[in-house]
Amino acid sequence: MGEEANCNVAMEAKLPKENGLNGHTGIMFNDITPLLLRPGVFKDAVDIFVERYRGMGIAAVAGIEARGFIFGPAIALAIGAKFIPLRKPKKLPGEVISETYVLEYGTDCLQMHVGAIEPGERVLIVDDLVATGGTLCAAIRLLERAGADVAECACLIGLPKFKDFYKLNGKPVYVLVESREYEK
Numbered sequence: 001m002g003e004e005a006n007c008n009v010a011m012e013a014k015l016p017k018e019n020g021l022n023g024h025t026g027i028m029f030n031d032i033t034p035l036l037l038r039p040g041v042f043k044d045a046v047d048i049f050v051e052r053y054r055g056m057g058i059a060a061v062a063g064i065e066a067r068g069f070i071f072g073p074a075i076a077l078a079i080g081a082k083f084i085p086l087r088k089p090k091k092l093p094g095e096v097i098s099e100t101y102v103l104e105y106g107t108d109c110l111q112m113h114v115g116a117i118e119p120g121e122r123v124l125i126v127d128d129l130v131a132t133g134g135t136l137c138a139a140i141r142l143l144e145r146a147g148a149d150v151a152e153c154a155c156l157i158g159l160p161k162f163k164d165f166y167k168l169n170g171k172p173v174y175v176l177v178e179s180r181e182y183e184k
């Protein structure tokens, strides 16, 4: 991804103190939307994942709401896998299983439709960003409870300050760029 360095700068935007994130201040919000305005860079990012995961027997790509829904389906289509949305509570209409988790600025819950994955199917989990790893960990737990074989987690951005502490049940996480660190 030739424009990787510039893109990383563009993805970072300092939030105002009144950022609505449960009153927390000093969080550097990493925004991937500028990348989406540049089709060449967007495609390069998807292609890197596609090259990595094609031919690996991935039956399903599970995308995490909301920003995992931007990248997950494109990767799934390109590698010939089904797409499974992991959604926030009360969004999926059918029977669900749920996992709650803690993240950098609060708590949340992910749900998946019962029957979305067959036991033994190999799955890739996709999101835009890994910070504490709490969200990915909840996704791994959901899928493993349903009998899935989680191959890897893939994110565009990783926050280096958390990377020694990821709790991903031993599963690897692959990131395209590490976000810059900023002081408050």
Ligand SMILES: O=P(O)(O)OC[C@H]1O[C@H](OP(=O)(O)OP(=O)(O)O)[C@H](O)[C@@H]1O
Binding pocket: 064, 065, 066, 067, 068, 102, 103, 104, 108, 127, 128, 129, 130, 131, 132, 133, 134, 135, 136
């Ligand atoms: O590694 P973690 O500490 O768990 O944080 C990473 C998660 O945080 C963001 O989503 P957010 O929870 O803000 O939800 P949203 O995409 O629905 O806004 C991001 O898109 C990841 O899903």
Ligand SMILES: Nc1ncnc2[nH]cnc12
Binding pocket: 027, 028, 029, 030, 031, 103, 104, 105, 129, 131, 132
């Ligand atoms: N710093 C951050 N920027 C964007 N999304 C996040 N999710 C958790 N921490 C985040």
